[in-house]
Every structure is written in structure tokens, then in C-alpha cells.
Amino acid sequence: MSEEEDGLMLNFSTEPVAGTVSKRKVGKVTGGSWKDRRRAQLVSQGRGRNTKRNISDVNGIPVNQKKTQDVEEKLGSSEDSVKLGKDKKRVGNVNSLGPSSKKIRFQEQSGQNGGKNNTYVSSLFTSNTEIVHKKEEESEVQILAPSNAPLVDATTFDGLGVEKTLAQHLTNHLNFAKPTKIQRSVLPRLLLRERDLFIQSQTGSGKTLAFVLPIFQKLMEITDLNRTTGLFAVILTPTRELASQIHSVLETLTRCCHRIVPGIVIGGEKKKAEKARLRKGVNILVATPGRLADHIENTETLNLSQVRYLVLDEGDRLMELGFEETILKILTKISNESNILATTKLFPNLPKKRVNVLCSATIKSDVKKLGEISLQDAELVTNASSNEEENVVEFHNETAISAPDQLLQQVLIVSPKLRLVSLAAILRNITRKGQPGSRTMVFFSCSDSVDFHFSTFTKRGKKFKKIKVQNEDSEDFEEKIVYENADESSTVVTSPLLGGESTIIFKLHGSLNQMIRTSTLSHFTKAQTKNTHVILFCTDVASRGLDLPHISTVVEYDPPFSVDDHLHRVGRTARAGKAGTSLLFLLPGLEEAYAEYIKPYHPSGLKFTPYEDILKEGFGSENSDDTEDKKRKQKKREDWDTEATTWHLDVERWLLEDPIAHDKAVQGFSSHIRAYATHLASERSIFNVKTLHLGHLAKSFGLRETPKNLGKYSGNDSKQKDGSDGGKKKEDPRQKMLRMASQALKSQSSEFNFM
Template sequence: MQTAATRNRNIITSNIHGLVEDVPMEDAKPTNAPLIDGLDTFTNLGLSPSLAAHLLTKMELKAPTAIQRASISQLLKEDSDAFIQAETGSGKTLAYLLPLVQRIMALSNPKNMSGVTDSRGEPVVHRDSGLFAIILAPTRELCKQISVVLEGLLRCAHWIVAGTVIGGEKKKSEKARLRKGLNILVATPGRLADHLENTQALDVSNVRWLVLDEGDRLMELGFEKELQGIIEKLTARQRPSRIPGVPANRTTILCSATLKMNVQKLGEISLKDAVHIKADPADEDGEPRKKDDDGFRVPAQLKQSYAIVAAKLRLVTLTAYLKRTFMRKGSVMKAIVFVSCADSVDFHFEVFSRKNQYREQSEEEKEDDNEDAAKTKSEASPHRTIAPATAFSNPSNPVTLHKLHGSLPQHVRTATLNAFARNTEPSVLVCTDVASRGLDLPNVDLVIEYDPAFSADDHTHRIGRTARLGRDGRALIFLMPGCEENYVEILKRGYRDGGKTLTRTTAEDILKRSFGGNLQSAGKDWEEKATDWQMDLERWAVDNPEYLEMARRGYQSHIRAYATHIASERSMFNIKELHLGHLAKSFALRDRPSKINVPGLRPGKDDAKKDYKAERNTAGKKRKAPGGGRDDGDVPSNDTTSAAQMMRAKLKQHMAAGASEFNLA
């Protein structure tokens, strides 16, 4: 009998994989799926019958995953610190939440997990009993997700109260919640450090469990100082508890996918005589793993491909790929497109949702579209995050487009994520790395890295949004010809088989399939259709000043972001090798790079000084700000002789190489 999961896998294979190479491929055994029913149950691991029954009946979890089996039994029987290492999508959140919730439930009565009551008929543990556990996560979105899972667990223990304190929320409201009392707190490090310093109502004397989720990301985001301060304050303020069963000492749990140097440093700060917990290799794929194989591995059932696409063909190729992906209803439910910066997210969101998408139209239809476009110009609001994906929808399969980045207000980010997660129809999320870590977005079948991640670790977390908990998934990364092709060797390192299942495609293959039907019957008309689409997009940008400015911002921010790849990978993403003129085409710009200038770019990571140094080497000297100093929001405006010569030389190289791409100039 064919299961729903199998049917879904076959559909995805026939549609997405057909865009890459029509080669037979055996289905890999999932490495992060729940274990087979009957071999291990939650009760066998030591969970109470009431909690195990809640998992089965209310949360529809029949069996633990490999990492959950390893973690739950260890954390229930011992109070020692622990380092949990698990691949993405393996159920790591429940691996630490289940033991934590059970231990707090047991405080009501160590002999009865159902929550015995005192003489007044109230549970022994309630919200006024004190704060027992703190869970720290690097991003607001991950905190929200952990909180949702935790609230679902606590429906079987209503007397235990959980809450969150995160950046972007009103501190006054958070203080009010803290005064009422919480037993479990989910927080971002910065906001928790703030409350520990300034909120008297936050009593941490009873905290006996501290969880540091996504430890590598906590360190990468610069939270080391805050984490050290938090740990010191928790230690200094700890007091013996009057509640029976509360451990004498605090247990710290550090979670991370990798054992990098910064994670080891965090472990030195937070852990003491920690137990290293990771899934048994035999549970993951049935094959023993080498002793020195402690690196991160992508799930075996994830099928990944890479597309070699010239800079000027990037946007039309991305659109063509998405158009082909959503050609038939039911082929793909959800896809995530990762780009490098917030300005690029805004631009691509408007491109994919614009009303007058190119197609062969009658004059009457064109007039109607022009009227609609005039009416909706005001819709280019930075806070408009959901719209129909007109660029790759069709009447039989409408697609909803979402956007997400860190510069959006917190309530908008939360609402957008919830809308994308709950949407039961085909949908696409265009986002930055704000959605790459820890978030469990259901039914994501496809991840597209339109802009490669700034490090191999970030890449692994991006593609980890699909192929979760045993589901199949697909991932595609865009690479430009030249030095970026060397990145393929980095991709292969994430595979147990050395990258044998990694497949290659080109812009021409994708464009032929989308604009020409299929590779065998496609004539030269696909070139004309693709060229017409690009030219129509450029006219749209020229005719709409607000979108033209958005395109320029996206282009400039993209160049700055390109310069932030980690040092060990910078040779593969060398900003000096970029063809700035061709790259401008991918943002629908016709201007020379030296003429593209927008003052007052979005503040943030894009304004790092090292980005400017790289830009000066490629596009000339920086423009002086009005006050005589530098305006950190601007980009190079002077077209130096060396930059022009370099661009001409690259163009000659491109032509001499006999490139088959059509001319979009």
C-alpha cells in the first residue's frame, strides 16, 4: 500500500528532480525520522504514562526519534550537565523539553506524576512556586516556536506556567507576566540579561535547569558576554529550595548541531563535567559511523542540486524554476527562497507579486493591467508581507507569497511566520537567514538558496528547513560560473556518500523547461520568451520610481552582503570576480553600476566597514557625505578607470568562453 508520504515523495521527485537531471535515484533511508513503533516508546524511556498518553493522543507522536531516545533517558536519570548534538530536523526541542517538563511535574509529588494537590485542593507546584527552568535561544522566532511546543506539552499539566521574554516586545507587559509568576521561561539572551539587571520581580533563586539552544548561533551572534553574565547571576542568586524534590544544583543543557570552536568555548563557560549525547549511528541509517566523523551531516533523504547560472540570468532563472515547480497542483506545497539581505527580500517580493506579469496579452488586457498597476502602486509598503505570487502562479494552482527579514517589526514577523506555517495551500517564503535556524516550518518540500549562505554551517541550517523528521525534501543552490563552482566540494562534505547524489543543472536547462516545455521539443522560442520576461521586468522598474529605488537598494545591499562570507570561503565568493554590470541585470537595472546610488540604505549588518573596503576595490571610491565626512549609507558613485577596465575585461572573458546564454543587454 502506498502511503501519503510515499505519494508525496514520488510527486516531488517527478516535478522538482525533473528540473535537474532525469536520472534514477534510490530513495535514501531517512536519518532523522521517528523510530519504528513498538521498538521504543516514550514510556519505555521513563516518561510518565500521563505525559506519554498526551504525546500520543494530543500531539500525535507515537515514537521518539533517535536523539530523543538518547536524551530523555539520560536527562531523566541524572542531574549532570549535557551537550546534545543532533542534526537539523531530528526532534531536538522535545529531546530536552520532555525531561524538563517531567521533572517539574514530578515536583508536585515525586511518587505521582498526575499532579497531586495540597490540603486546599491546589497543586503543590503552581505559578507562584518560582522559576525552575530557563531556555535561551538566539532569535525571537525560535523562542516563539519553542514556546508553542512547550505550551502544547503543558496542556497535560495546566498548573505549570510558561512564558517568554524576547526583544521587540513591550518590557512593561513582560514585567507584568514575571510578577504574576512563571515556572518555565523562554528568552533571548539580551532581553533576559536586561531583566536580570533591572526587573526585581524576576526571582531566579529556584532555577535548576538552564537550556542553551542553538549554541553555535548564540556565539555567532555575539551573545558570549550576555551568556557569561547570565550564568554568573544565576549561580550567585541560587538558594536552597523549600519545595521537596528540587535538585540541589543547576543542570545546564547545551544544544548544537556541530562541535565547533565557539561551541566548545560556550561549553567551557556553561558546562561542568558534561555528558555528550548524540544519536546512535545505528538508529540513523543502520550503518556504523567512523570514530572521527563528528561533523554535521545533512539528512540522507534530502536530495540536493546546484545550478550554474550567470549573473545576468539569475532572476529570470529563479522565476523560471519556481514557475516550473508550481506548474501542477500538489507537486510542491511550500518552498523557501533564501537571499542575502533585507533589501533584496523586499525587491524580490515586489517582483514576484507585481500585478502586470509578462505574458502574451490583448491590448484590452494590457490596459486593464495598467489600470490595476496604477491603483496598487501604494501597496509597495515595507510591512506588506503576504501577497499572491503572480510571477509563478497559474489558474489551476494559485501560490501565496510571503516575505520575512529581521528589519520588520516583531509583530509583523510573528504574523507572517504563523501565516506561512498554517497555510494549507501552495506558498513561498522569501527570507533572509532569520528563518534558517531552528524553525520547524511544516510541509516545506523545497529550499532554494538563491544567494549562497555566508558559511557552510549556515548553508546546512538553511537546507535543514526541509526533510525534517523523516520527510523527503529537495534543495537547490544557485552558483555563478567561475570561482563559485569550487563551492561544490564544500557541499559534498555534508553527505555520508561523499556527494554522489548531488546533481548539477544549468540556467539553460531550467529556462528551456519553463519557457519551452521540455528539453526535447524546446526550440529557440524559449530564449525569446525569457528575454521578453526580463525586458518587461526592466521596463516595470523604469516606469515605477519606487520599485526602481527598491531595486537599487537591493543591488547595493547584495554587494555588501557578498563581502561578508567567512574568510575560509572568501576565495570562492571573491567580490573582485563579480561582474557588477551583469549582476545589476538580476535586479532589473539598466544603469551602469557607477550610476546606481541610493542614499540612506537600511542600517544594520550591511553597513559593516569591511563591506565598504571590498566595494572600494571593485567599484571606485566612496562618495563624500554632505558634511565632509563619509555617509555610511551610501555606496561608491565614482566610476574609476580600473573598475571600468576590469568590467570590460570580464565581459571579453565571458564572450571568449563561448557562453550559451542569450543576450539580455
């Protein structure tokens, strides 16, 4: 013993503590199989399967059974629950149902290699950028009177020159009792004048009916009109969905005049069937530019010599998608084949020259270019235009419309890691409090992101179909809904995470084939929402021109690529004078400046909502009335962060166990980064892909891998089959992802998962 240790007395207790079992000395076990030797060894240590063990702490003191029950209740009845302390590591025992349907027990803790398969487990509520809530601006929110509502004065469709039979059909069958402001401005001009028009109006103001009604009425005045008389009007739209909607409006009008035959040609449909339709003859043709140009070249029976009206709807979007050259080709072909002068006496009620109509929300440089090649001496028509004055279009004034006055625009500034759980809380709140018959739209930046979030929120959901079943009491058949297990091709699935069969989620994006897109949109529009809430996960393919009924809330989960896209997205709600709410997700930091950027376009102002309030309401309350449940409700309200974390961890574990779902998450994350890089150059200071925290953003896709590991999925490996890298220097995964984003920005392909 050294001098320093001299006098040091060690006091070891040699008596066993009550309630503990002393370790037995175990000899070496030999013979038999490995399992037999292991079982014998455990039995010799008093650790056999049937051996009862006392629950005690590290000091050997028995733990109170009541305390044990309290802890278990706090953790929740589910074995997947994880109690997270404010200053302690998150640890939990989990029974997860893996692909082999066997329960696998594993223990997780936060940090590197703390999760299953040595994954990194990070906390939702730590290392987040501090957010300064702008509560002082909430007082600026003042909901104004509707700006796109039907007129309340004595103005009627009859008074604007609409034929009596057509006006009665609008009122009695289509429930259009009064015209809107833009209809009041456009109808007399197209009915009485032969001048090109530039129509600029808010979304949801009835613009489609404004240019369709005059064309339809002019054709009604031709007494001997039939489908073979000729093609008199062409309407071009940027998307197939908008074309289908305008065609359906025309079909509803034909119920009061069956002689008029509308037609439609769009991409994704069978060209053979479209050729047969054109061969039989149509009077009004709705088309997308690419498909119409194809038929002009390859369909000999398409006769454009009598076209009197040419409408370019959503002109700004037509230019954004690169249709300028195609439209110029169509305009040139129509002008070259025109034979209007030879038939003016045969059709005296029709214009003596072709009338061109351009509809656009903004007058920008690209729209100016489209206007210069399509319009001649055009008149600008807005909501405020009177029937007496004539305003000449001045393309040098880059004016833009605003959102509907009655729209409530909320802004949610939330850290990247909390995006997914915040979306879940919002949808929970909407479905819990939503009015019967209401619908919600959630916009994403790319189709891969739509696929991932759709799979997440419809996990273990059911697809359904309607079948006819004969009534037992009578011979009549009645419709019955049958639920089946959903598969990868399903686009309409119930959501157990948001309310089971009472909540139905649809998905829509441009990567789906045309038949599925048309069917999904039709089912969403006609869905019976008496006792259910309907949600649509979509890209900007559903943002333009579509008149979808009963949209009460629009959620912009990914920020729009331009202000125009933002106005069109929020324009799906607050239509025709009805109230509506829109909620925009933004990241803390640079993106917060986007709120000031869009503020001038919202007459009612912006309302900043703290994400904590959303999470508390979504994960900290239940619908309950009795006393016992009220206590539990209060307990959950206090533990909302635990409930939110548990929900998110369930998603992460599900991805670890389901390879298909995991691949969707990786693909969704990679496509989201590439899409983020395609924001306009003028907004690059707000949306800069280089400032993104890729690790935190990956967390919002339920991924535990670091961006370095995720880089493996973003492209083909450079390694050769023999394991060598071919002499090439390995590229940093983050730089690789940024390079791919830059390539996507340069390509600007219209089908790059944006439609």
C-alpha cells in the same frame, strides 16, 4: 568628370514603383500654432492621421499580409513582446503603462543608449561565462533511507521513562507515536541523571522535544506547583522566531498539565507587558539573551534562585551573533543568586544542582568557548549514543553533522545575468507541478534583496484577509476571503506572475518589526494550502530551529555565509523522515568549488542541473490538452529563450517606470554586494567580492545602469550645494562599493540585514 570616372554610367530609374507614393514637394507652412503647422505639413506629405499607408519593404514591394500575421503571432499578442534573433539586435515596439497611466510607445534596441531613457540594454544569453556541466557526477546521486525519522522498532515514549499521561498526550493529541533517535538518547539522561549535556544532532530530528519533555515531566511531579512556586528552567535562543516556537511547544504540552506556566521574553515586544507576566510568575522562561539580560537588570520581581535547568539552544549561532558576553553575564547572575541547596527537601524530584544543556550542530572553536563557560563535566549525546555508554565532550574535535540522508541536493551553476530569470523558472516549475499542501522557502543574503524580489514577484498582486459573513440560509457565520490591492507594508501577497490567487508569497526578515515578523510566520505556518502553493522569501532569520510544516523545497538563491548556515537552511525540509529537495545557486568560476566544499556533508551526493533545462521547462511549456494549444506549446518550447528574455525585459521596464521599485532594486543590489563581502575568511577564495562582474549582477536585479551610475546610490554625494566637490578627488564608484563592502565586513553587525 575625372579620368577614373570616365566611362562610368549611372542608371537611375525615374519611374515610380507600383504601390508607392511619391513625395510631394511641400512649401513652408506659416501661421497658427505649432500643432496646426505640424498637422498641415504632415497632410501635405500624405502622412495625415486618416491617410492609409501601404505596408511595404524598403524596395517598395508590398508585404504579404499572411507573413505579417505570422510575425505578429511569433512576437505574441502582448505589445510588450520582443522577438530576439540569435545574431541580430533585439528590437521591439512596446506599449508600457507608466506612472501617468498613459500608454507610451517607444522602440528599444540592444546596446548603449538603446533603451528607454537612454539606458543600456544588454542580452541575457551573450557574454556569459562558459559553464561545463558535470553530467558524469549525476550518477553519484543516490537517495538514502531517512536519517531523522521516528524509530520503527519497539521503542516508545513510555519505555524511555516518559510519564503515562504525557506520553498519551504526545500520541493522541500531538501525533508523536514514536520517538526519534536523538530523543531516545537524550530523554533517559535528563530524566535519570544530573549531568550537563552537549547535544549534537541533525536538523529536523526532534531536538526541541528532547530537552523540553524531561523538564516538563519533572515539574509535573511537583504536586502543589503553580505559577508562583518559582522559575525552574531558562531556555536561551539566538532568534525571536525560535524562542516563539519553543514557547508554543510548551503551551501545547500544558494542555495535559495546566498547573505549569511557561513564559517568554524577547526583543521587539513591550517590556511593560513582559514585566507584568514575570510579576505574576512563570515556571519555564524562554528568552533571547539581550532581553533576558535587560530584565535581570531592571525587573526586580525576576527571581533566578531556583533555576534547575539552563538550556542554550543553537549554541553556535549564539556565539556568531556576539552573545558571549551577555550569556556570561546571565550565567554569573544565576550562579550568584542560586539557592538550590535550601530547597532540595521541598522539591526532592528536581536536580540537586543546576543542569546545563548546550545544543549545537558543530563543535567549533566558538562553541568550545561557550561550552567551557557553561558546561561542567559534560556528556556528548548524538543520534548514535546508547543509554549505557557515556561519552565525554572533547572540544578539540571539530566535528559537524551532515544534511539528512534522504535530502536531494541540486546545484545550479548559472551566470549572473540569468539569476533572476532562472529563479522565476524554478518557481514556475514548482507551482505548476507542486503537490497540494506543499511549501517552498527561498533564502536571500539580506533583507533589501528580499524586499526587491518580493516586490517583483508580487507585482500587481493582491493582499487578502478573512472576514466573517452571515450565511443567507442560516444565522451561522462563515469565513470568506476578501482580496484588496497590496501596499508597501504588505508581507503576504498573491503572485500573478506565478499563478495568481493560487500562489501566495510571504516575506520575512529581521528589518521588519516584531509584531509583523510574528504574524507573518504564524500565517505562513497555518496557511491553508489545499489548492494553493505557498512561498516564503526570507533571510537566515528563518533558517535556525524553526519547524515549519510541509516544506518540500528549499532554494538557496544566495549562497550561505558558512557551511553551518547551509546545513540549517536545507534542514527546513526533509524533516522527521520526510523527503525534501534543496537547490543551491552558484556563479560560474570560483564559486563552482563550493560544490566540492559541501559535498562531504551530503550523504546522498549532489546533482548538477543545467540552467538551460530549468529555463526550457519554466518558459518553454504550458499546461494544455487540446490540439491547438499543443501546437502553441511546441512553439513556446522552441522559443524558450525569447520568452525568458521578454519576461526579464518586462521587469526592467517596470523598474524604469516605477521610482519606488527602482530604488528597491538599487538598494537590494548594493546590500547584496556588501553582504557578499562578509563571507568567512576561510571561504574567501571561493566567494571573492573583487571577482564579481558588477554589471552582470546588476542585470539580475533588473537594472540597466552600469555600476558607475549605481555608485551614486550607494552613499551621499560628495558635491556641495554649489556644485563643487570641495577640493576632494572623486572616488571611483566601483572602489567606493568595494570600500563599503570592506567596512561592512569589519563591523559584522548582527542587525546588518542578515536577520
